[in-house]
Amino acid sequence: MSSETQKILTTDGIPLEVSLKKAEKKNKIKAFLLVCPLLLFLIITYVFPIGDMLYRSVDDRMVTNMLPKTYKAMEQWDGKDLPEEEVFEAFYLDYKKLVEEKTFGKLATQLNFEKNGFKSILKKLKRKMKKFEEGNYKEQIMGVHKRWANVEYWRALKRRAPSYTYAKYLKGIDMYENEDGNIVQVPEDRRIHKILWLRTLEVALFVTIFCFLMAYPIAHLLATLPMKYSNLLMICVLLPFWTSLLVRTASWMILLQQQGIVNDFFVMIGLVSDDNRPEMMYNKTGTYVAMTQILLPFMVLPLYSVMKTISPSLMRAGKSLGGTPFIAFWKVYFPLTIPGIGAGCLLVFILAIGYYITPALVGGASGTLISNQIAFHMKSTLDWSFASAMGLMLLAGVLAIYWVYNKLVGVDNIKLG
Amino acid sequence: MSKNSEFVKFDKVDKSYDGKVLVVKDLNLDIAEGEFITMLGPSGSGKTTCLMMLAGFETPTNGEIYLDKNPISNIPPHKRGIGMVFQNYALFPHMTVYENLAFPLRVRKISKEDIDKKVDKALSMVSLSGFENRMPGQLSGGQQQRVAVARALVFDPAVVLMDEPLGALDKNLRESMQYEIKHIHESIGVTVVYVTHDQGEALTMSNRIAVFNDGKVQQLSSPDKLYEEPVNSFVAEFIGENNRFSGQVTDVSKDKCKVKLDDGSEILANPITVKSNGEKTIVSLRPERALINTKDKMENNFKGKIEEIIYHGDHTRVRLNLLGNKDFILKVPNSSANMDIKLGNQINVSWNSFDARALDPK
Numbered sequence: 001m002s003s004e005t006q007k008i009l010t011t012d013g014i015p016l017e018v019s020l021k022k023a024e025k026k027n028k029i030k031a032f033l034l035v036c037p038l039l040l041f042l043i044i045t046y047v048f049p050i051g052d053m054l055y056r057s058v059d060d061r062m063v064t065n066m067l068p069k070t071y072k073a074m075e076q077w078d079g080k081d082l083p084e085e086e087v088f089e090a091f092y093l094d095y096k097k098l099v100e101e102k103t104f105g106k107l108a109t110q111l112n113f114e115k116n117g118f119k120s121i122l123k124k125l126k127r128k129m130k131k132f133e134e135g136n137y138k139e140q141i142m143g144v145h146k147r148w149a150n151v152e153y154w155r156a157l158k159r160r161a162p163s164y165t166y167a168k169y170l171k172g173i174d175m176y177e178n179e180d181g182n183i184v185q186v187p188e189d190r191r192i193h194k195i196l197w198l199r200t201l202e203v204a205l206f207v208t209i210f211c212f213l214m215a216y217p218i219a220h221l222l223a224t225l226p227m228k229y230s231n232l233l234m235i236c237v238l239l240p241f242w243t244s245l246l247v248r249t250a251s252w253m254i255l256l257q258q259q260g261i262v263n264d265f266f267v268m269i270g271l272v273s274d275d276n277r278p279e280m281m282y283n284k285t286g287t288y289v290a291m292t293q294i295l296l297p298f299m300v301l302p303l304y305s306v307m308k309t310i311s312p313s314l315m316r317a318g319k320s321l322g323g324t325p326f327i328a329f330w331k332v333y334f335p336l337t338i339p340g341i342g343a344g345c346l347l348v349f350i351l352a353i354g355y356y357i358t359p360a361l362v363g364g365a366s367g368t369l370i371s372n373q374i375a376f377h378m379k380s381t382l383d384w385s386f387a388s389a390m391g392l393m394l395l396a397g398v399l400a401i402y403w404v405y406n407k408l409v410g411v412d413n414i415k416l417g
Numbered sequence: 418m419s420k421n422s423e424f425v426k427f428d429k430v431d432k433s434y435d436g437k438v439l440v441v442k443d444l445n446l447d448i449a450e451g452e453f454i455t456m457l458g459p460s461g462s463g464k465t466t467c468l469m470m471l472a473g474f475e476t477p478t479n480g481e482i483y484l485d486k487n488p489i490s491n492i493p494p495h496k497r498g499i500g501m502v503f504q505n506y507a508l509f510p511h512m513t514v515y516e517n518l519a520f521p522l523r524v525r526k527i528s529k530e531d532i533d534k535k536v537d538k539a540l541s542m543v544s545l546s547g548f549e550n551r552m553p554g555q556l557s558g559g560q561q562q563r564v565a566v567a568r569a570l571v572f573d574p575a576v577v578l579m580d581e582p583l584g585a586l587d588k589n590l591r592e593s594m595q596y597e598i599k600h601i602h603e604s605i606g607v608t609v610v611y612v613t614h615d616q617g618e619a620l621t622m623s624n625r626i627a628v629f630n631d632g633k634v635q636q637l638s639s640p641d642k643l644y645e646e647p648v649n650s651f652v653a654e655f656i657g658e659n660n661r662f663s664g665q666v667t668d669v670s671k672d673k674c675k676v677k678l679d680d681g682s683e684i685l686a687n688p689i690t691v692k693s694n695g696e697k698t699i700v701s702l703r704p705e706r707a708l709i710n711t712k713d714k715m716e717n718n719f720k721g722k723i724e725e726i727i728y729h730g731d732h733t734r735v736r737l738n739l740l741g742n743k744d745f746i747l748k749v750p751n752s753s754a755n756m757d758i759k760l761g762n763q764i765n766v767s768w769n770s771f772d773a774r775a776l777d778p779k
C-alpha cells in the first residue's frame with residue numbers, strides 16, 4: 001500500500017512538502033511584516049525624495065502650462081522667420097488669461113532667465129493690451145515694442161516649449177544652450193560653479209588625506225595600548241561625537257580668528273608681529289582645519305576596528321623572520337589595514353564632499369563648497385530645480401567615486417568592524 | 418669539540434614586568450647545539466617569557482643571554498637569526514604559502530632561484546609540495562602549522578623557538594605533528610627550544626625538559642629521569658600521576674627512611690630531599706609502582722578498600738582508601754588474574770621503599 005505513494009505524509013495525512021511550505025510561508029510573512037516599517041520608512045524618506053529631486057531637476061512644465069495655446073500654434077512654425085498671425089493670436093489669448101489670473105509675473109521671470117529683456121516687453125505688452133482691437137494681433141503686438149518683431153525672442157519662447165529640460169544640469173557645469181541650439185560655456189567671468197566643484201573635490205581630497213595621516217597613528221595606538229589607557233584615548237576620540245557640531249565649529253572660530261587664541265599665542269612667542277596676524281579663518285585654511293578635526297573620528301573608528309583584529313604576533317613573526325621593523329610594518333601590518341583605510345577614506349571623502357555647516361561658518365568666500373551653493377539656491381533664489389540638479393550631480397559624483405574605488409580596491413575589502 | 422654544549426646560555430637572568438614581581442628568577446640554563454629542549458610548566462610559570470627574551474621581544478631585567486658565546490641582549494629580534502613558530506602560527510594572511518616562506522629569504526636579499534629552491538625544499542620537508550599558491554586561510558589547521566614550521570626553518574636558523582605550536586590542533590593531529598616535528602629535528606639537527614604546558618608532548622619530543630614553576634627551573638633532565646626521579650614534589654605532581662602521603666620522618670638511614678603518616682601508620686620510603694628526623698615530608702608513589710595481591714616480597718604491604726573502579730580498556734584504574742588517603746590510585750593491567758576487584762572489597766597493596774620518594778613538603 002504505502003509503496004505506491006512516494007511522498008512522505010505528516011501525521012495529519014498532508015504531504016510533508018506541502019506542510020513544510022505552509023509553515024515556511026508563515027515565517028516569511030512574519031519576517032516581511034517585521035521589516036515592513038523600515039522598508040516603508042526607507043521608501044518615504046529616501047527613495048521618494050531622491051526621485052522627487054530627479055524629477056524637479058528636469059521638470060519644466062511651468063511655462064508650457066502657462067502658454068498652452070501658443071505652443072500648440074507654434075508646432076507648425078519652423079523658427080526661421082517671424083511666426084504667423086495665429087501664433088500671435090494664441091499668445092495674446094494665453095497672456096491675457098495670465099494677466100487676468102495675475103500670474104503673468106512668473107512667466108516674465110522664467111522667460112527672462114531664457115533671454116534678457118523679456119520682462120520689460122512683457123510688462124509693456126500688459127499695459128498696451130487693454131486697448132487691443134480684435135484681429136491682426138501680429139501687427140498690434142509688434143507695435144508695442146520693436147523686440148516683439150525680433151525673431152530671437154520668439155525662438156527663445158519656443159525653446160521653453162518642452163515639458164522637460166536638462167538646462168539646469170548645463171548650468172551646474174557653467175554651460176548653456178545658445179540660440180543656435182549649441183552647448184557652449186558661459187563667459188569666463190561667470191564660471192563660478194566649475195571653481196566650486198573643483199574646490200569641493202580639492203577640499204574633500206585633502207581633508208581625507210589629513211584625516212588619514214592623523215588617524216593612522218591614533219588608531220594604532222588605540223589598538224595596541226593596554227585597556228585602561230586605550231579606553232581613555234577612545235573617549236578623547238569620541239568626545240567630539242558627543243558635542244554639537246555647531247559648538248565644535250564655533251570653538252574653532254574662537255581659536256582661529258585673527259584676535260583668537262592661536263594668533264595670540266603666535267604673537268606671544270614672537271612668531272608673527274601683532275599687526276601682521278595671519279588669517280586662518282573665513283578661507284580654505286579654516287575649512288581644512290575644522291573639517292579635518294570634525295571628520296577625524298570617522299577615519300579613526302574603521303581603522304581601529306581593523307587594527308584590533310590584527311594579531312600582534314604577526315609583527316613579531318615579521319621581525320623574527322629577519323624583517324626590520326619598517327619592513328615588518330610595510331609588508332605585513334600595512335597591507336592588512338587596507339580594508340580599514342578604504343572604509344575610512346571612503347567614509348570621510350563622501351562626508352566631506354557634501355559638507356555644509358562647517359564651510360558655511362568658517363569658510364568665508366574662498367572656503368565655501370558646492371553644498372553651500374545648493375543651500376543658497378534652496379533658500380535665497382528659490383531655484384529648487386537648479387538646487388536639485390546640483391544635488392543629483394553631487395550624488396552621481398559620489399557614486400562614480402564609489403565605482404572607481406570598487407574597481408581599484410574592491411568594495412568587499414571594506415571593513416567597518 | 419664538535420658540538421657546543423653552551424650554544425644558548427641563560428646566565429643569571431631575571432625578568433620583571435612591573436618592578437614588583439619577578440616572573441623569571443635567577444635563571445641559569447645551558448642548551449647544547451642540536452638539542453631539542455622543552456620548557457614545560459603551568460601557565461604563568463615564566464616559560465614563555467624566557468622564550469620571548471631569547472627571541473628578543475622582551476629584554477632581561479638582569480643577567481645576559483648568550484647565543485654561541487655572543488651576548489644578544491642588545492641585538493634586535495630581526496638580527497638574531499632565530500626562527501620562531503608562534504602559538505597561532507602567525508602566518509601572513511595576505512600572502513600565499515610561497516610568499517610566506519619567501520619572506521625571510523627576500524629580506525635577506527637572496528636571489529630568486531635560490532629562494533625557489535629553498536622554498537621547494539622546505540615545503541617538501543613538511544610534505545606540502547604543491548601548496549605554494551594557496552592562501553593560509555584555505556589550509557587546515559595542521560597544514561597551517563606545517564607552513565609555520567617550514568617558514569621558521571627555511572632560512573636555516575641556528576635556533577628555532579616554538580611557542581606551544583600544537584595547542585590549537587585536535588588530539589590525533591597533535592600527536593602526528595609531534596612525531597613530524599621530532600623527525601624534522603632529527604633530520605636537520607637544528608637546535609629547538611620548545612614551550613608547552615602539555616607534559617605528554619614534552620615527554621615524547623624532547624632530549625631534555627626544563628620544568629618551570631614560579632619563575633624557576635625546578636628540574637632539568639631527560640624525560641625518563643624526570644618521570645622516574647622527580648627531585649621535588651612539584652615535579653612529581655606536575656609530571657604524570659602521583660599518589661601522595663604526607664607525614665613526618667622518624668628515622669633516616671642512607672637509602673631508607675621511616676615516615677609516620679598523619680593517620681599513625683608507618684611506611685618505608687626513599688629519602689630524596691629529607692635529611693633528618695622530625696622533618697615534614699610528602700611521599701610520592703607512581704600508581705604503576707604499587708601492585709595488588711603480589712607474591713613478590715615488598716617492604717610496604719597494606720590493605721585498602723576499593724572506592725571506585727574505572728574501566729579504561731587496556732587497564733583499569735582503581736581508587737582506594739589506603740592509609741587515610743582516599744584518592745590512592747592504582748593502575749591494574751587488564752588480565753584475567755585480577756577478578757576480585759569489586760567495589761567495597763579489601764585488597765592487599767604492596768610497593769618497594771625505593772619507589773616511594775620522600776620529597777619536600779612544599
